[in-house]
Amino acid sequence: MDAFYASVEQLDHPEWRGKPLVVGGNEARGVVAAASYEARKYGIHSAMSSALAAKKCPHLIFARPRFERYKEISLQIREIFYEYTDLVEPLSLDEAFLDVTENKVNLKSAILIARQIREKIKEKTGLNASAGVSYNKFLAKTASDLNKPNGQAVILPEEAEAFLEKLPIGKFFGIGKVTAEKMQQLGIHNGLDLKQYSLQFLTKKFGKSGLHYFNIVRGIHLSEVQPHRVRKSLSAENTFEKDLITLPELEENLHPIFEEVIRRIEKSGIKGRTVTLKIKHSDFTLQTRSKTVEQYPDSETIWKIGLELLHQQEIPKPVRLLGLGISNLNITEEQVHFGEQLNIPFEESKDHYPKK
Known part of the structure; x- marks a missing residue:
C-alpha cells in the first residue's frame, strides 16, 4: 500500500487530501510513523522526529494513529488476496508477499494478477497500491518500490542480474x-561493486549475512512465501x-x-518466559533489560519483573x-497476527523499470 496510514487518514478526512500530513506524534513530541506523498516533498519521512518534520513544513498536519481503522482496511485487502491464492505472507498491515505460481483464477500471468488486485483494492477501499512481480521474494519486493506510488514493475529472470548490477546498494531490500x-x-x-567480492570476504565482513548478500546480487533468494510463521515476541x-x-x-x-501487554496475552493465549523492558532516552539512545524465568510467569509476576528491571x-x-x-514463547508456529502499539514511537504498465 502507498503511504498506507497517511492515505487512510486522507481518505477519511477529505479536507486533508492533497495536503502534507503525517501520522504519529505531534508538533512538539514523538516520531513520524507515516508521511503522505505531499509531506515527502518537504523531505519528511518515517522515523523522523515530529519536531524536525514541523520545522521542515510549518503547515504540516499531524494525525493521531487509529490502528483499529488500519486493521479494518487491511483485512478487506487481505480478503482480495485470498481470492487469488492461499499463499499469503503478511509483512505488516500494509504489505504482503503472494505466491501466484498456482492460483484460484487460473491466470498464467502474474503481471495481470497484480494489476487486477490493485484495481480491486482501489475499487473496494479507495486506496492506491503498488506491486512488484518477479520469480523470488527479494526481487518482487525490490520491484514493488520502483514505480511508487500507484505503480507496478516486473523483473524478469533473464533481466535480474543486469538490473541488480545497476541498482544502488541502498535500494537493496x-x-x-x-x-x-x-x-x-x-x-x-x-550491485556490480558487490558482485566483485567473494563469499569468503563478505562472510568475514558481514557474518552470516554475507552469504545472503552474495546470493541476492546474483538474483538468488530461495525463501518461500510462508502463510504461517513463528511469532517471537x-x-x-x-x-x-x-x-x-x-x-x-x-x-x-x-x-x-x-x-x-496483559490484555494482548489474554487475547492471544500466548505465554513467554522472558520479560524485557525497553527504555529509550531523551537523546534517543536505547537500552533493554531482560530476565528469563523457568516457568511461564502470570500477570502479577510479569509486573514484579518489570519493576525489578526498572530498578x-x-x-x-x-x-x-x-x-x-x-519472548521465549509457548508456541512453535502461529498464524500471523496484526501488530499493535499503544502510541507510535516511529512508521512506503508503468509495468517495467521506472521511467527516467
Missing part, C-alpha cells in the same frame, strides 16, 4: 542504512508527551503499558519511551 554505509566505505556503491510501548525523570514517574507510566540500575538520563514485552 534488507540492506539498511548502517550496512549500506559500511559497504560504501568498502567501495561498494551498487509480544509487547507494547509508549512515547510520552514529556520526558520522565523520577522512578515514581516511570513506575506510574509503566503500569498502563503492562496492562496492555535494576540507575537510569541516568530522562526517558522518552518505555516498552514491556515477553
